[in-house]
Amino acid sequence: MRFDRRISRRSFLAAAGATSAVLALTACGGSSSSVAASSASGTASSAAGTAQGGTLNIMLETEVQSLDPQVATDGTSFEVIADYTDGLMQMDADGAAVPAIAETYDISEDGKTYTFHLRDAKWSNGEAVTAADFVFGWQRAVDPATASEYSYMLSDIGQVVNAAEIIAGEKPVTDLGITAVDDKTLKVELNVPVSYFLSLMYFPTFYPMNQKFFESCGDTYGTSADTVLSNGAFVLTSYEPAATAFELVKNADYYDADRIALDGLNYQVIKDSQQALMSLSLIHI
Numbered sequence: 001m002r003f004d005r006r007i008s009r010r011s012f013l014a015a016a017g018a019t020s021a022v023l024a025l026t027a028c029g030g031s032s033s034s035v036a037a038s039s040a041s042g043t044a045s046s047a048a049g050t051a052q053g054g055t056l057n058i059m060l061e062t063e064v065q066s067l068d069p070q071v072a073t074d075g076t077s078f079e080v081i082a083d084y085t086d087g088l089m090q091m092d093a094d095g096a097a098v099p100a101i102a103e104t105y106d107i108s109e110d111g112k113t114y115t116f117h118l119r120d121a122k123w124s125n126g127e128a129v130t131a132a133d134f135v136f137g138w139q140r141a142v143d144p145a146t147a148s149e150y151s152y153m154l155s156d157i158g159q160v161v162n163a164a165e166i167i168a169g170e171k172p173v174t175d176l177g178i179t180a181v182d183d184k185t186l187k188v189e190l191n192v193p194v195s196y197f198l199s200l201m202y203f204p205t206f207y208p209m210n211q212k213f214f215e216s217c218g219d220t221y222g223t224s225a226d227t228v229l230s231n232g233a234f235v236l237t238s239y240e241p242a243a244t245a246f247e248l249v250k251n252a253d254y255y256d257a258d259r260i261a262l263d264g265l266n267y268q269v270i271k272d273s274q275q276a277l278m279s280l281s282l283i284h285i
Contacts, residue, residue, distance in 0.1 A: 067222035111193030133208035
């Protein structure tokens with residue numbers, strides 16, 4: 001099957017904006033969602049506003065298609081995945097790439113080698129987030145068996161060494177230009193300098209994946225709250241495939257938890273515009 005190799009602007013903005021928006025406590029996801037934040041006192045904020053405490057109620061136009069970061073292709077899925085997952089970098093309020101799981105990083109003089117130094121961060125099962133999680137996630141993304149539609153983000157766009165050859169089935173995934181030097185040090189090698197490489201790191205295809213947990217889930221990965229892990233600001237507490245309503249709560253073990261003022265996120269899929277308006281009215285009552 002052929003697919004358009006141009007990055008969907010909506011998908012990229014949803015993926016990039018979701019993490020920064022969560023940290024800023026504002027609505028995210030572009031045109032795919034409408035938002036009303038309700039606190040314990042019953043106050044509400046506009047989509048452009050902020051909320052201190054309470055729960056953010058988010059209305060989506062479409063269901064989540066996949067909670068697998070290496071498989072997801074739509075803006076709604078990216079938005080939700082980014083609510084509970086951090087990559088190496090995230091976008092700040094000014095649109096710049098700033099550290100997330102990568103506390104610091106170094107770039108070689110020729111611009112072709114990135115070394116990321118990871119902060120102390122945990123998955124929601126208590127295990128540490130390690131460099132090996134990024135290696136496994138990226139290898140999955142280029143593995144022909146995964147059939148990731150966004151695998152070209154690592155090859156054509158990211159120019160990661162051997163990504164194109166692996167996608168073509170010419171080399172094994174272990175030849176990908178990403179190495180776990182140790183648990184806290186990740187080295188990435190590129191074919192050529194890529195000026196925007198750090199900005200790619202908040203696209204979900206580049207997110208980490210805990211290999212042991214993923215393999216223990218088998219084909220059920222991403223089908224329930226119990227079959228995904230969080231290392232981000234929120235933890236998924238309820239979900240099923242094609243769900244029209246699901247919830248996330250604040251991750252108390254998040255490395256930056258003090259900056260997250262919201263207690264949780266409530267999603268509801270409402271495809272009918274009239275019904276959406278009625279729901280907004282009820283939230284404000």
